[in-house]
Amino acid sequence: MENNITIERMNYLIKVLSDASYNYYVLDDPKITDQEYDAYYRELETIEKLHPEWAQPTSPTKKVGGEVIDEFKKVEHTIPMLSLGDVFNEDEIIEFLQRIENSGVHSNYVCELKIDGLSVSLHYEKGILVRAATRGNGVIGEDITHNVKTIKSIPLKLKQPLDIEVRGEIYMSKETLEKINKERISNGEKPLQNPRNAAAGSIRQLDSKIAAKRNLDAFLYHLPNPEDYNIPTHHEALEFLKSLGFKTNPNNRIVKNIDDVMNYIHEKGEIRKDLPYDIDGVVIKVDNIKDQQKLGYTARTPRWAIAYKFPAEEVLTKLNDIIFTVGRTGKITPNAILDPVQLMGSTISRATLHNEDYVISKGLMIHDTVSIRKAGDVIPEVVEAKVERRTGEEIPFKMITNCPICNTKLIKIEDQVDYFCPNPNCPARHIESFIHFVSRPAMNIDGLGDRLMEDLYNFKFISTIPDIYKLKDKKDALTKLEGYGEKSVTNLLNAIEDSKSNSLERLLFALGIKNVGKEKAKILAKTYKNMDNLSKATYDELVEIPDIGPIISRNIVDYFNDETNIKIIEELKELGLNMDYIGEELNVKEDFQDKSFVLTGTLTKLTRDEAKALIENAGGKTVGSVSKKTYAVIVGASPGSKYEKAKELNIPIWTEEEFLEKINS
Secondary structure, eight states: OGGGOSHHHHHHHHHHHHHHHIIIIISSOOOSOHHHHHHHHHHHHHHHHHOGGGOOTTOGGGGGOOOBOSSOOEEEOSSOOOOOOEEOSHHHHHHHHHHHHHTTOOOOEEEEEEEOSEEEEEEEETTEEEEEEEOTTSSEEEBOHHHHTTOTTSOSBOSSOOOEEEEEEEEOOHHHHHHHHHHHHHTTOOOOOOHHHHHHHHHTOSBHHHHHHTTOEEEEEEOSOGGGGTOOBHHHHHHHHHHHTOOOOTTOEEEOSHHHHHHHHHHHHHHGGGSSSOEEEEEEEEOBHHHHHHHOBOSSSBTTEEEEEOOOOEEEEEEEEEEEEEOTTSBEEEEEEEEEEEETTEEEEEEEOOSHHHHHHHTOEETOEEEEEEETTTEEEEEEEOGGGOOSOOEEOOOOSBOTTTOOBOEEOTTOOOEEOOOTTOGGGHHHHHHHHHSTTTTOOTTOOHHHHHHHHHTTSOSSGGGGGGGGGGHHHHTTSTTOOHHHHHHHHHHHHHHTTOOHHHHHHHTTOTTOOHHHHHHHHHHHOBHHHHHTOOHHHHHTSTTOOHHHHHHHHHHHTOHHHHHHHHHHHHTTOOOBOOOOOOOOOTTTTTOEEEEESBOSSSOHHHHHHHHHHTTOEEOSSOOTTEEEEEEOBSOOHHHHHHHHTTOOEEEHHHHHHHHHO
16 A cells, blocks of 8 residues: 555545545446545555555545634625526416517526425635525525535536536435434434435535535536536536536426416426425426526516426315404404424414315314324315214314404404404404514514414413413423424524513513604613613603603503503513613714715515614614715615615625624624
């Protein structure tokens, strides 16, 4: 072996092993035995250990993982990664193809399987992989290079030394998921739900060794700029990707018309369950690149491609009961209580039945065996009762006549299908006050949306404001709610706990004192410093405060004279909520002082008002439009024309994360 420890031998082994991986993982045509591969691999490892200065970044040994990062860095896509528009039936496919024909485009189409995984963008420089990123919001993604390097079907070095970006889908095979779950169950761990979630979770591990063990795979299917490589059609682009060493899906097909498209869809729908990976539909693309450019894009999707989604999968379960809930407007909704059942990665135990007419039209009876599916692969719905499975023990559905909360007789407005509780003082209406309390401008408890608050109230988890802070004692019961696993509930409880430290003005606004909005709450908090001082304030004192008039002063005095309100505040105090004004002194920063900023897109960690307040607190100001005087544009998800204008004028563009880093520096 000593005679073979040369840099030439190392490079030879890298080539042999890389070719072997390409033949095995991409072409499914192995050229050497496993024993030969293992022997070459061990020899390469030995040489690299003896001479680390010879190490190559494209060596197959780099795919075992080992790199650990602190966080995922944000990266901007040079060309936005747009989503595809979805269609769900033949009529919508015909409409899509007809629109293309009407625009004067007469092209072939390429049909592809829609892989159920995680979109990825790969960047190569001189043929070497330098960066891999998620789609993110289409404009800003996350750098996942350290994990993508562990995927054996993704080449670290291309067959040509090109500068190129390619895109595709990372996925986990069904077989791999089954093996991982057997191991997790034997170790007492919770099994991974489905291949797509497993792939997404694996690729977002900070430690690449974990991703390497998950045996992920990838199909590449898109070249964003084929004209730069003199490629005239999408199909030829796929062949080009294959020639570079990428794995492309063998099921792609050129078709000419609607009949060919539908034949492809029916054919692939029939073999869907037999494929080694999950698919959730078929993608149809105009083949000619010039025709794609002619058709162009909407703000969010290309006009030259569409994704047909397969009908949702269905499962059978037992309809144990039908219960009724009261919405914020008093609307009565029947709900199916089901035997818990797994459906497309989720445990379903409940589904809305909408209204009386819906239940009657489905012919549902309590104790029926029913089929369940996810409408649009998201919302669980009851499809039908399996009448042939009835035993005679089923109970006919009967619409209630009185409110299940306050017992007031229900009303039904003429020509409408819904029943309503007309009682304005129905306890169910308290839901509105709970929703206001947890909202972003108030206590800002992330995860407590309208629907969940209704559920928590209707299922007796909460009946007063302080009960929100006692949910930590009901964690096990919360995890049984549809859509809320242990991780989601943990995040929710952490958000509730974090809200305890909010400054006094947020709590004052959240309590819903009549006419006390955000600005008035801040004035009161600054003036009185803590809740005890404010609760003792007299009308004469309050009315002298600028911007606090006689009506608000009277409302505040009345609020603190109500024993029920005092009891709520005392209970919140005992639960650990902050009752003091924390304050916010100006913290002027050089990057912000006397400078103008524009906000565009949807921010995920802040509201627009919160971002604006941070800018003003740092000495800057926000404006509504981009101009040469704009210092920077702060970009969230799905930015609009302001983003394009900023690029045109070469105005600095900050992501939300970059903005927060500068604010907090």
